[in-house]
Amino acid sequence: DIQMTQSPSSLSASVGDRVTITCRASQSISNYLNWYQQKSGKAPKLLVYTASNLQSGVPSRFSGSGYGTDFTLTISSLQPEDFATYYCQQSYGSPRVTFGQGTRLEI
């Protein structure tokens, strides 16, 4: 299975900060990389698909980039509602998809 490694595992930031989360795949996955946001006690929510496409309704302060093995999720200006855990997920190793271990973003 393709292994996904996120860094950092946790991150402290403040409202208004620019934040970048990194996801690395154990092999090349082209651009088949998705990002999800999960708030405490809630289901995950799709933010970005195929590396850089923003899901409908997601604020434009979120952006994704990358190709091959290295990917990033950037939040340009943190808002209070952005404090959550973020997961990357590869969809190259179809049908067995795998997730990163998560990055907890906290104040």
Place this chain on the structure above:
Amino acid sequence: EVQLLESGGGLVQPGGSLRLSCGASGFSFSSYAMSWVRQAPGKGLEWVSGISGSAGNIYYADSVKGRFTVSRENSKNTLYLQMNSLRVEDTAEYYCAKDRGPLVNSKGGYFQQWGQGTLVTVSS
């Protein structure tokens, strides 16, 4: 509006069985593959099983193969997960998730919508 509603979770002893259901509404259910994804307490997300829109293709994670069975009843807009020989390590929140198309986890696929989850606890 797409809605997914899981049910059937609860407390079960090791070696026991449980059947989860996921009721869907707001979209053409048979046109989309569906998956089960679980999350152990305080841990990350793990894909468990997926079934294509027509139910013609079914896949499992190695951790549950031979013990779990996924199925769907398109006439009732419902997805199921039959869980047998449950282990302590199966304890988790179980989410159903809608794929972007009829095939399970196709290249470039993603989980568009998720249910709210149902908690399965395996303990003696």
